[in-house]
Amino acid sequence: MKQLLTALRRTPYQTLAVFSSLFLTLFLSLFLIFFLNFLYGLLGYIESRPQVTIYFQNEVSEESILKVKGELEQTGKVESVKYISKNDAYALYKNLNKDNPLLLEMVSPDILPASLEIFAKKPAYLPEIATYLNTVTGKDEVNFQKNVVDKLLSLTSVIRAMSLGFFVFLMSTTIIILTTITHFKIALKKDEIELLRLMGASAGYVRKPFMDQALFLGFITSTVVYMLFGGIFFFLYPSIRGYLSGVQSLFVDLGPYKLTVWPISIEYAGGLYILLTGFGMCIAGLATYFATHKYLIIQRG
Amino acid sequence: MIQFEIVTKMYPLGVAALDGVSFVIDRNEFTFLVGTSGAGKTTILNLILGDLYPNVGTVIVNDIDISSKKNDQIEELRKHIGVVFQDFKILHDKDVFENIALGLYIQKLSLKKIKEQVREVLTLVGLQDRERYFPVQLSAGELQRVAIARALCGDRHIILADEPTGNLDPKTTWDIMKIFKKVETHKTIIIATHNTDIVNSMKKRVLVLKKGKLIKDVQKGGYEL
Numbered sequence: 001m002k003q004l005l006t007a008l009r010r011t012p013y014q015t016l017a018v019f020s021s022l023f024l025t026l027f028l029s030l031f032l033i034f035f036l037n038f039l040y041g042l043l044g045y046i047e048s049r050p051q052v053t054i055y056f057q058n059e060v061s062e063e064s065i066l067k068v069k070g071e072l073e074q075t076g077k078v079e080s081v082k083y084i085s086k087n088d089a090y091a092l093y094k095n096l097n098k099d100n101p102l103l104l105e106m107v108s109p110d111i112l113p114a115s116l117e118i119f120a121k122k123p124a125y126l127p128e129i130a131t132y133l134n135t136v137t138g139k140d141e142v143n144f145q146k147n148v149v150d151k152l153l154s155l156t157s158v159i160r161a162m163s164l165g166f167f168v169f170l171m172s173t174t175i176i177i178l179t180t181i182t183h184f185k186i187a188l189k190k191d192e193i194e195l196l197r198l199m200g201a202s203a204g205y206v207r208k209p210f211m212d213q214a215l216f217l218g219f220i221t222s223t224v225v226y227m228l229f230g231g232i233f234f235f236l237y238p239s240i241r242g243y244l245s246g247v248q249s250l251f252v253d254l255g256p257y258k259l260t261v262w263p264i265s266i267e268y269a270g271g272l273y274i275l276l277t278g279f280g281m282c283i284a285g286l287a288t289y290f291a292t293h294k295y296l297i298i299q300r301g
Numbered sequence: 302m303i304q305f306e307i308v309t310k311m312y313p314l315g316v317a318a319l320d321g322v323s324f325v326i327d328r329n330e331f332t333f334l335v336g337t338s339g340a341g342k343t344t345i346l347n348l349i350l351g352d353l354y355p356n357v358g359t360v361i362v363n364d365i366d367i368s369s370k371k372n373d374q375i376e377e378l379r380k381h382i383g384v385v386f387q388d389f390k391i392l393h394d395k396d397v398f399e400n401i402a403l404g405l406y407i408q409k410l411s412l413k414k415i416k417e418q419v420r421e422v423l424t425l426v427g428l429q430d431r432e433r434y435f436p437v438q439l440s441a442g443e444l445q446r447v448a449i450a451r452a453l454c455g456d457r458h459i460i461l462a463d464e465p466t467g468n469l470d471p472k473t474t475w476d477i478m479k480i481f482k483k484v485e486t487h488k489t490i491i492i493a494t495h496n497t498d499i500v501n502s503m504k505k506r507v508l509v510l511k512k513g514k515l516i517k518d519v520q521k522g523g524y525e526l
Contacts, residue, residue, distance in 0.1 A: 010394070192392050192403075198350065199404045200379030203372075 004212050011188070015217065017181050018284070022221040025174040026280050030229050032163045033272065039159060041250025041261040043152050051120050052129050053143040055113040060138030065114055068136055072118060075132075077125040082117040089114065113140055171283060178287030182210060186295055193295060203296035210292055214284035222280030226273050233264075302328055303349055303459070303489065308358035310344050310513075318344040320513040321358070326506075328458075331485045333500050333522075334493040336510035342493035345510075346461045349491070350382055351375040362459070380408060383452025387464035389444045393436045397428060400436075401451045408455050422450045426480050442473035449480050453488070460484075462492040466499065474499065 008015045056065055062085065069081045084092070090109040097103045118133075120126050130144045186193065196206050233240075244250075250262035259268050303326040310319040319341045326332050334342040347353040348360045351367050360367040365378050383404070391400055398419055405415045423429045426446040436444060445465060452460050460481070466474035478499055481490055494500065500507060500522075507522035508515060 191390065195390055195392070196403065196407065198352070198379060198384055199407055200376045200382075201407045202376050205407060 003209070004216055007209060007213055008217075011185055014181050014185050015213075018178055018214075018217050019221055021174050021177045021181075022218060022280055022284060023225060025170050025283065026222050026225040026276060027229065028170060029167060029279060030225060030272070030276055032167060033275070034229075034233075036156075036160060036163060037252050037259075037261045037268075038250065039156050040252050042247075043156055044253060045247060045250055046152060051126055051144075052118040052133060053115055054118070054133045054136065055115045055140040055143075057138045057140045058110070058113065060114070062114070064138060065116065068133075069116055072116070072129070072132075075129075077121055077129065079119040079121050081119075084115045084117065086110065086112050086114050174283055175287045175290070178214075178284060179291045182214070182288050182291035185210065186291060190295075197296075203292075206296055207289070207292045210288050211285060214288035215281045218281035218284035219277055221284075222273075222277040225280075226276055230269075302326070302361075302363070303491075304359075304361040305345070305348075306359045306361075308348065308355045308360055310341075310348065310353060311356045317513045319348075319355075322510075322513070322515045323358075324508060324515060324518060326489060326491065328489055329485070329487060331481075331490045331503075331505040332492070333503075333505055333507045334491060334510065335495070335500060335507055339512075340510035341513045342510060343463055344513075346384075346463055346491065346493055349459070349461060350384065351378055380404075380455075381457055382459045382461060383454070383457035385445070385448050385452045385460065385462035385465045387467040389441075389448045389468075391436045391444050391447055395435075396432070397423070397434050397436075397439070397447050398432045400447055401454055404451060404455050404457065410455070418454055419450075422454050425453065425483060426450045427476075440473075442469055442476060445469060445473070445477055446480065449477065453484060458487070459489045460491070462490070462494075464494055465492060466494065466496055471498070478503065 054068075065083060069083055072078050072081050086109045089112040090107070093107060093112060094104060118129060120129055126144065130142055133139060133142045193206055244262060247262065249260055251258045252261050259265070259271070261268055305322050305324050308319055308322045309317065312318050322341070322345070334345060336342055344353065348355060348367060349362055351362075354360075354368050362378060363381060365374050367375075367378075369375075392403075395403075401419045401422060402415050405418060410418070420429065420432070423432060426449055428443060428446055428450065431439065431443065431447075436447075439447065445468075449462075449465070452462075462481070466477050469477065474496065481492070482503075484490070504521045507517070507519045509517035509519070509522075
């Protein structure tokens with residue numbers, strides 16, 4: 001460790017250049033990852049809301065509504081159908097407005113419509129279900145969120161594609177910059193490398209101090225980025241919480257495991273740190289490997 | 302043992318640096334390579350070191366065929382060869398101890414052993430009080446002694462010296478040669494030199510090269526071209 005720190009201290013400008021390039025890349029990458037995770041969480045949240053809701057006119061009997069429910073369930077295209085009677089609607093209304101007695105006094109169960117909340121198995125079934133609901137006798141209104149979900153889906157795809165492109169560009173640029181900086185470092189150590197090779201040092205032995213420095217800088221930079229990002233996030237936390245009011249939690253679906261993105265879970269925070277550190281060390285290590293590779297082949301005439 | 306069997310080394314543009322050279326140097330033998338510039342002395346040293354490979358013939362050093370292109374074999378061989386250069390090749394950002402210890406770190410010795418060996422070899426070359434000096438604080442003769450100390454350190458039983466006294470005054474030259482004399486009983490030493498006095502005085506084996514050919518191989522010989 002002492003040798004490593006001495007080597008970094010003796011090349012302050014190269015060290016600073018590596019740190020700065022890595023810092024920019026890692027900060028932007030962390031922002032992208034974080035943003036995308038939030039977006040996916042939000043998409044999942046919206047998809048979990050009732051996708052089609054039909055409100056019935058007052059004179060429609062509960063029996064007729066349950067008949068419609070049964071017909072929908074038999075289509076095989078719905079995940080679930082939830083019947084909300086007038087009384088249920090009133091209970092919900094009371095709960096939502098419990099702090100406002102004036103609003104409660106003005107409303108009775110009679111004026112609230114009964115409804116069905118329908119969750120489709122696939123977003124593709126939504127138009128068909130909505131068309132069917134529009135033909136139901138006694139229908140008052142059909143609320144259909146397909147457009148919102150579709151827009152969010154396409155927005156997420158575009159952002160994901162753009163982020164991926166940007167991410168690849170950022171990573172390759174950083175690797176090129178770090179490789180160039182490491183070339184400078186190697187040029188400074190050219191005599192030593194030459195001598196070590198003549199004395200029988202293996203490529204790994206010569207590469208090791210450069211790799212150690214790169215991995216150390218990768219680790220330190222990602223830790224600094226993470227801490228700074230964390231600081232900014234907690235500074236903005238009240239605003240984000242205000243913006244997401246009403247949203248209990250956001251998840252990212254990772255197959256068998258659901259990662260809580262909001263509010264930030266320890267698993268998510270830890271996972272991000274490991275990912276960022278691994279990424280930082282990987283970029284720095286890869287760039288150093290490329291830079292040292294051509295110097296370490298025994299050139300025999 | 303070092304064995305050259307009808308070795309020819311061509312450089313690009315068809316220049317023959319060595320032309321059908323054969324000789325054997327036994328373990329712990331002291332040998333001078335003499336010849337005019339371009340005669341092939343450095344090429345022989347580079348072939349022994351595995352820095353070059355022959356176009357024709359075989360070079361065998363410590364039972365390793367240099368023509369083999371296996372890097373790990375060459376690396377292993379080089380761990381047993383010490384090299385002394387005319388321009389010393391001392392690293393200026395490292396002190397005397399660190400310069401000498403370079404080869405020992407490669408051999409992955411413990412720090413205790415490294416210290417022991419460096420101090421032992423520093424005493425041998427008469428620089429025991431210069432351990433923490435930096436190259437800028439040393440004279441040319443002292444720098445060459447550091448280079449020799451580095452070549453002698455560790456399990457390096459073949460010492461190749463390319464014009465080791467080329468940049469030194471006569472007195473320092475003899476001091477350097479005395480160091481080689483001290484270790485000659487347990488090291489194979491090959492010195493490429495133009496220094497007539499040294500070759501004539503030391504009465505060791507002399508290989509005389511001319512235009513890439515070995516023209517003389519004399520035991521206890523002198524400098525004659």
